[in-house]
Amino acid sequence: MDQLTVILIVSFAVGILAFIVAWLLYRWLVGIKVENKRAIELSKLIREGSNTFLKREYRYLAYFSLVVACLILLFLPKPIWQGSVLDNITMTLAYISGTAFSGLAGKIGIAVATRANVRSAEAAAKHGISLSFLSGFRGGAVMGMAVVGASLLGVCAIYALTGDALALLGFSFGASSMALFAKAGGGIFTKTADISADLVGKVTLGMPEDDPRNPAVIADNVGDNVGDVAGMGADLFDSNVAAMAAALVMGISLDQQAGGNLNIMTVFCYATVGLLASIIGVGTARLKEGANPTRVLNFSTYVTTIVYLILTAGLTALFNFSWRVWGAAAIGLAVGLIIGLTTDYFTNDERPPVRTVAKMSKSGPAFTILSGISYSFISVLPAMLGIAVAALLSYTLCSPLGDGYAMYGIAMSAVGMLSIVGMIISNDAYGPIVDNARGLVEMADLGDEALEITDELDSAGNTVKAITKGFAIGAAGLTVISMLGAYMTEVNVAAVEQGIIKAGESLLEGFDIINPLVFFGLIVGAAVPAVFSAMLMRGVDRNAVRMVKEIHRQFDEIEGLKEGKEGVVPEYDKCISIATNGALRELIPAGLFAIVATIVVGFIGGVSAIGGFLTGNIVSGLLLSLFMSNAGGLWDNAKKYIEAGNCGGTGSEAHKAAVVGDTVGDPFKDTAGPSINTQITVVSLLSSLMASIFLAFSLFG
């Protein structure tokens, strides 16, 4: 057996280990007994609501994927009448596997999260913060393990079966198109419910958060699961697969030139170690009574990071991998942490930005908005600088290794940044679980102490979320930068096949900004994320208006509901249904817009225009997603800071203004901002896959 085979087997084994760990964590979790009937009943409503949404969403997406699969079968990698039928079938199957793995991970995440929430709630009431925390965290960790395990297994399997770069891109495209809709659909759902529940409940009627009389309260909790668990999981599954795929595409091409398998081995080794390190990191998380949950979450992240760096260094020495490539991965990881920390600066309520926004809110909502937008505009600078520096350094570091290594270095930097993604997802899914737990404590009336505990856990979730979101955006940014390299590789391969150039020559050496086609693509590509996110936000707007109307109807028509009469229950399912249907109706046009724009630009301007298009898309996508995610986090925490008794506290003018900010920030941070990530990845992958077609047919190119 050669070394690559050994590594593949080990990778496979670690992928399966992740699922075993997930299973053990799940068994541990369901071993916690839940006794409160009301809590059980409510959590069942949430689980059923989540499953209903997921089922309907997956049905829609199955139709969509079927259409795409047929198109792939006919046209990709080459029109079926020109190339080999087998290639097209492989590509189609790779695409379908990508969607299936992504869907599976989402399904597992929801199944666990909707069981972990009620256990975290009861634990808070009966056993105190330690067990409550662990229930939430391990629930999240199941998702983390499932996502990273699935991505490693999927990529291993596709590579082992085909050894083909295009098939990997096809798998990644499947993951990515799934993520586009899962993130966007879940994002629209969750914010529709959240905004509507708050608007009628909190603002108009002055009810507390999670009041069971509010007809939208279950939908709100369902939203946390489908948006932040399933959606975010699909998003990071997508990023992780894309990073590996991009690195492998270039690694395969480099190894073909050099002989051997060194670069391919590096990718699998590093990715596998990342998963292993995450498993160890998850294992270390324990919360002692009185300790700060945020610290525990961050501590586990640091443990993962250090384990990762040590193990990869060991393997680099063992297998004689290049230290430069290790350096690129380490740079990626370091920059990821820096981006996370600067994000934290702009969204942490102990820092000036949140406090200033809270203070400005005393002058009214316009100032909440203006100061929040200003800070978030500023917040893009360190993150973008970090990405720019990471790209520059890893490129410069790996460039001496030979032609093509520079871009491979950037790809490995992205792999490095995403290496601890298992840990990141665990932290991320922890958030909605404890948020749900807080809701259940309130709705099932589990006592003030439990409310205090879950409040503290929830607040830690929010802080950590900001960091992981910054991380996710940074990783997506680096990944798609390296995708540019993968795209160029594909164009050159296609040019040789179409007889435009001879083998060994390059059609594209790069994308020259002065080339008008590149520039044309650049400007159009930059406009796409803005329009895409606007379509999603308008979706939330429209959907929320429908839902607000429904909530008012219930309060008007159901007697005794407003007064909280014993036994009177709102029609939760109607609100869930509105959110579900609305989300599905609104997400399709936005996703299609991004895809169609890419295809149109490709057929007009050809392969050069697409190079510009991807660049413009990355640049403006990074800018807008950082802006929107950070603005949302900032406003959310400014509101909480005021609710903690500052600047006049709850009910003051400042608080009302901060609620406006929070409402604006909600679709920013949970719908539009993070969806842009997946939009960029989808467009990048689609371009690589269609490179051959754009090369053959285009108006100007």
Next chain:
Amino acid sequence: MDQLTVILIVSFAVGILAFIVAWLLYRWLVGIKVENKRAIELSKLIREGSNTFLKREYRYLAYFSLVVACLILLFLPKPIWQGSVLDNITMTLAYISGTAFSGLAGKIGIAVATRANVRSAEAAAKHGISLSFLSGFRGGAVMGMAVVGASLLGVCAIYALTGDALALLGFSFGASSMALFAKAGGGIFTKTADISADLVGKVTLGMPEDDPRNPAVIADNVGDNVGDVAGMGADLFDSNVAAMAAALVMGISLDQQAGGNLNIMTVFCYATVGLLASIIGVGTARLKEGANPTRVLNFSTYVTTIVYLILTAGLTALFNFSWRVWGAAAIGLAVGLIIGLTTDYFTNDERPPVRTVAKMSKSGPAFTILSGISYSFISVLPAMLGIAVAALLSYTLCSPLGDGYAMYGIAMSAVGMLSIVGMIISNDAYGPIVDNARGLVEMADLGDEALEITDELDSAGNTVKAITKGFAIGAAGLTVISMLGAYMTEVNVAAVEQGIIKAGESLLEGFDIINPLVFFGLIVGAAVPAVFSAMLMRGVDRNAVRMVKEIHRQFDEIEGLKEGKEGVVPEYDKCISIATNGALRELIPAGLFAIVATIVVGFIGGVSAIGGFLTGNIVSGLLLSLFMSNAGGLWDNAKKYIEAGNCGGTGSEAHKAAVVGDTVGDPFKDTAGPSINTQITVVSLLSSLMASIFLAFSLFG
């Protein structure tokens, strides 16, 4: 005399004609008698306030320019100990002339605008809408003539005296650095005053707009003048000069290669005809009783456009210019109009976007903001598409003329777009004048009929303003795209001089996105406009907080002020002083940030990184300035639509929400959005000027 000399003389003559026309219009204007004492007194206060601000601003800028001039003398175009001393002196003088001409145009504009306002007000009371309109329009036209006359005279003079491309860039840099501060400073001033006056007056105390009891009301009127007249004038002076300079830089280089003066002649001919067409357009403007003032303004614009196209076609035939270049100019002009019309769609209250935002406002301010942001994100698409298509078409059209003509084509497209700038400025300056007139009618109590007239004129001003703003952004976009070409030319010239390459060779053939230095610059450059605009908005925020405090202080301490007791007058000057000092204090860091970022990137990444930096800056700058300008216009008109009695009318919940939107939109559209234009131009010019230095010293480059 050769043809070029004849054309230069004619250009000079037309430039002087513009000043003569301006003088005649001014004489006509001051011939209108003003009799109402209160109006005279108030208008004097506004004039004095404006002059105070201008004087202080110019003093600050004189210091700043002096420092820059010294640096230029020492280092540009080459360090003085390496190159010719004379070159450095020429460059310094060119720079100083650029600032001086810009300042002069601003001064003239203010002098006229602050006399036209009171005449428009009295005319509304005594003579009806026709004369009132003409007073406002001709007041604006003086500014238009002065700006375009000054730019044509300046460019002619610099070219005639030096014949040097770099000197033209130096002149343009002077205009541009002046515009950066004039636009930003004026923008901060005007929005500080506007927001504070509204917040305390309208929102808290329920006073009408322009109530004389409000201590900030004069500052608000001063702001219209210093922001929208002087600032916008400096901005368009800058764009106009930059477009001519970029076209001339490339024209000079093309003519040197081909022999003859054809390309240089084309630039001067087209620019001169543009001014002539604007003079004719201004002459045609008449408002009949009962006619729609918006139509009249648009009609004059169309007249100018048609006259321009016919005359340039005639001259193209006469002098045997290339029809392809004429085509590029025509494309630019057409696209400018298209951008203007799409902007109008998103900000006109007869179209769905404004009406939807007004309707959404019924659900509260968060929905005003969200829907407004969504529409404005969408609004960037047609404008960016327009710019992309204009660049692509004019490039493709002129490319067959030979090497280097493609970029020259884009530059001529920008010249075409800006050809009718005289008309654009007239329309633009008309806005603040009639806005002021409305204020004077209200404050001097000139009667309801006059109020109705000035209201109608003001509303036309707002509609037209949206269009001209779109035009200005589009023109700046195209200009800086062609600046990329100018920059590359300068780098190659410098490389020959520094002995890096031989004469006839090129160091840079373009900017490859795959080059990590270019990419590094690209991402950093994209973040700059976001931070720059955030700094300006934070300036407005901070300043407004100070001013709100002062207004409250006056209402609290000055007895009888709130009640409007006879003879009690607020301390207007204190508010003016706060706005002035705050604006000057806040504008310097923002301007310096953009300049320093450019220099740092240049010294780190060298000439390639700067190529990327400029591109990123253009792309994200266009995106953000279109977004912010359109959002501001949209919210402004949504508020007015509600005030006209829709969606509940003034005082309703929808109205309160719309006021929040308008307040957020104010610094968007009048401070940050349009300032980004000038930021982009400054950075482009600075890069071209420092090309030689970046080539000689840089860390990675």
